Amino acid sequence: SGLSAAMKSAIVDKTFTQDSWKRQQSSIPTESHYTGKYGSKPYYLTLDNAAYGSSITRHCYCLSVQDVLDYLEATTSMGTSDTTLTNTNVWKMFWNVTASQSGKTIWLRSARSSSTNRVFRVSGEVGNLGSSFVNDTFTARPAFQIDLSKISWSK
Numbered sequence: 001s002g003l004s005a006a007m008k009s010a011i012v013d014k015t016f017t018q019d020s021w022k023r024q025q026s027s028i029p030t031e032s033h034y035t036g037k038y039g040s041k042p043y044y045l046t047l048d049n050a051a052y053g054s055s056i057t058r059h060c061y062c063l064s065v066q067d068v069l070d071y072l073e074a075t076t077s078m079g080t081s082d083t084t085l086t087n088t089n090v091w092k093m094f095w096n097v098t099a100s101q102s103g104k105t106i107w108l109r110s111a112r113s114s115s116t117n118r119v120f121r122v123s124g125e126v127g128n129l130g131s132s133f134v135n136d137t138f139t140a141r142p143a144f145q146i147d148l149s150k151i152s153w154s155k
Helices: 005-010 065-071 087-095
Strands: 014-017 020-024 034-038 041-049 055-058 105-112 118-123 128-133
Touching: 020 128, 034 087, 034 128, 041 065, 041 128, 065 087, 065 105, 087 128, 105 128
Parallel strands: 020 105
Antiparallel strands: 014 055, 020 041, 034 041, 105 118, 118 128
């Protein structure tokens, strides 16, 4: 509601399909995976299902695990020494800081494939992607896409 009328009219709908992911920390997965790191502790994310359910179209939505990986330009070829999925980069992406954000957690829209009652989230305290029970209380930070041809902007 705080956006100008011009900005509101520049928001475009996005169609996406729910995805589901596995998260491991104790062992490196044998299948293709993304490596994350918070401090010196690695964790591993594996896409389990890119099309978990039907496609939906939204004006405003929560980011997915894949959206975070894409933004940070993380690839499956990266390991613990060169991954861009680090706590510092996660803090910068979500809070525009490079230090722990105690007590701050943001929901993502990606499901945890090993549990029907867990969804991925971003931990501000440790700066990693993990999952929590769907009835936990965290912040939902909406995202949207803007048609830049409809607004005045500069880099």
